[in-house]
Amino acid sequence: MSVPRPAAVIVLAAGEGTRMKSKTPKVLHEICGLALVDHMLAAARGLDPESLIVVVGHARERVEAHLAASAPDARPVVQEKQNGTGHAVRTVLEAVGPIEGTVLVTYGDTPLLRTETLAALLARHAGDGNAVTVLTARVPDPTGYGRIVRDAGGAVLEIVEEKDATPEQRAITEMNSGVYAFDGGLLAEALKRVGAANAQGEQYLTDVLAILREDGHRVGAHVAADHVEVEGVNDRVQLSFARRVLNQRILEAHMRAGVTIVDPGSTWIDAGVVLEPDAVVHPGTQLKGATRIGEGAEVGPGATLTDTVVGEEAVVRNTVSDGAEIGARASVGPFAYLRPGTVLGAAGKIGTFVETKNARIGEGSKVPHLTYVGDATIGTGSNIGAACVFVNYDGVAKHHTVVGDHVRVGSDNMLVAPITIGDGAYTAAGSVITSDVPPGAMAVARGKQRNIEGWVVRRRPGTASAAAAERAAAPQPDGADEGDRAAADE
Numbered sequence: 001m002s003v004p005r006p007a008a009v010i011v012l013a014a015g016e017g018t019r020m021k022s023k024t025p026k027v028l029h030e031i032c033g034l035a036l037v038d039h040m041l042a043a044a045r046g047l048d049p050e051s052l053i054v055v056v057g058h059a060r061e062r063v064e065a066h067l068a069a070s071a072p073d074a075r076p077v078v079q080e081k082q083n084g085t086g087h088a089v090r091t092v093l094e095a096v097g098p099i100e101g102t103v104l105v106t107y108g109d110t111p112l113l114r115t116e117t118l119a120a121l122l123a124r125h126a127g128d129g130n131a132v133t134v135l136t137a138r139v140p141d142p143t144g145y146g147r148i149v150r151d152a153g154g155a156v157l158e159i160v161e162e163k164d165a166t167p168e169q170r171a172i173t174e175m176n177s178g179v180y181a182f183d184g185g186l187l188a189e190a191l192k193r194v195g196a197a198n199a200q201g202e203q204y205l206t207d208v209l210a211i212l213r214e215d216g217h218r219v220g221a222h223v224a225a226d227h228v229e230v231e232g233v234n235d236r237v238q239l240s241f242a243r244r245v246l247n248q249r250i251l252e253a254h255m256r257a258g259v260t261i262v263d264p265g266s267t268w269i270d271a272g273v274v275l276e277p278d279a280v281v282h283p284g285t286q287l288k289g290a291t292r293i294g295e296g297a298e299v300g301p302g303a304t305l306t307d308t309v310v311g312e313e314a315v316v317r318n319t320v321s322d323g324a325e326i327g328a329r330a331s332v333g334p335f336a337y338l339r340p341g342t343v344l345g346a347a348g349k350i351g352t353f354v355e356t357k358n359a360r361i362g363e364g365s366k367v368p369h370l371t372y373v374g375d376a377t378i379g380t381g382s383n384i385g386a387a388c389v390f391v392n393y394d395g396v397a398k399h400h401t402v403v404g405d406h407v408r409v410g411s412d413n414m415l416v417a418p419i420t421i422g423d424g425a426y427t428a429a430g431s432v433i434t435s436d437v438p439p440g441a442m443a444v445a446r447g448k449q450r451n452i453e454g455w456v457v458r459r460r461p462g463t464a465s466a467a468a469a470e471r472a473a474a475p476q477p478d479g480a481d482e483g484d485r486a487a488a489d490e
Helices: 036-045 060-070 085-096 115-128 184-191 207-214 236-256 455-459 464-473 482-489
Strands: 008-013 052-056 074-078 102-107 132-138 147-150 156-160 174-183 219-223 286-288 304-306 319-322 336-338 349-361 366-378 389-391 401-403 414-416 419-421
Touching: 008 036, 008 085, 036 052, 036 060, 036 102, 036 115, 052 060, 052 085, 060 074, 074 085, 085 184, 102 115, 102 184, 115 132, 115 174, 115 219, 132 207, 156 207, 156 219, 174 184, 184 207, 207 219, 414 419, 455 464
Parallel strands: 008 052, 008 102, 052 074, 132 219, 286 304, 304 319, 319 336, 336 349, 349 366, 366 389, 366 401, 389 414, 401 419
Antiparallel strands: 102 174, 132 174, 147 156, 147 174
16 A cells, blocks of 8 residues: 655644653653654654654753754744643644645654554555544553544544543553544644643644544544554653663664674664674673774674774774774774774774873774873874873863874873874883984983982881891802792791
């Protein structure tokens, strides 16, 4: 059955969401890298609607700012006072004018609803020639939802909100999802006749169904295959449930596309993450934002990557990375921290307990362990010794360090920016480098060692160190060896 293109999709997102107990508007709470409303808008876009409209109300400035940044194709319409779903849709029609064709109405807090389910609703609406078709689901516990009341032949009579339902009606397990396909012209006329004689004193969109039926129009329903899709998010428990369901969908899609996810139960991947075939994701890993994992790369265990690009066949273990780029066949971790602006070249290495920020590390270069590299450019084939610090901040401004190609920086170096270490140069261990090093030079910047004989015995008498020093200094009998001295000590 063909799916008609809807004239408009209206997403209702004006409610306060008091059960979330949050300063954040409910529809802006995030799961899998996107706000709740963004997931709904993504599903709606799959229908290619002629117009996409979001009704905003509570905290509308924040919601409108979010839509302007993430969904510029969506037109916000303000519902000044939240007087119910019928009032919200009427507000839209008053703002945009008559809508000819099919109008799909849905909610901003249903992140699990798929494009395929919406398309099936539209197909049923067109195929049956309905004035309105409601998306329903049969659920184990319909508490909190409006109930679908049918006649003996199964035709939809009305939708009754739980607050207004009789005990018999509350026992019905077929619930209203809040999603409808309407004939736009008939919708506009029916909304003019919707009253507010109910427990909440609000104008319900559900009343439109009874009005259209009384006028002799056809009212139908499409039952969703999976009731989980149409369950909304009203509190933090439901938010957590939706996150788990959506994450599982994302993981399954990646696995079916050729990605190995070793332990789906401990792996979280945002909706915008891209993984290429033969990538391997180990347990305890979170991939967030616009992260991309190349073919054959291995990530984890224990990695959290945000907006990070990992090249093919790279290995990233026990690493936190934000806004970094890791080249093909590179190695990172364990226990590394890559901050924004880090670029590691192909076959490069960032090792254990290394932190980098605004650092470009060339192909084949290595920063193996216990080092901070900030505001620096490192050429190809260079090695940074253990326990080095790129001293980039003078208390007022940041300064840049340049390390050339095939440089060997000794362990425990302080490179005080701004400096340049030329190609092929060496620096001695324990040096504090404050001036440029010419290509091919050896830079030594440390004090000359001085031994003060007998200092421990004189200044720390009575200590174990002093006793050991005295024993070592005592003359030994001819032929005595270490074993004899050890026995004597005992």
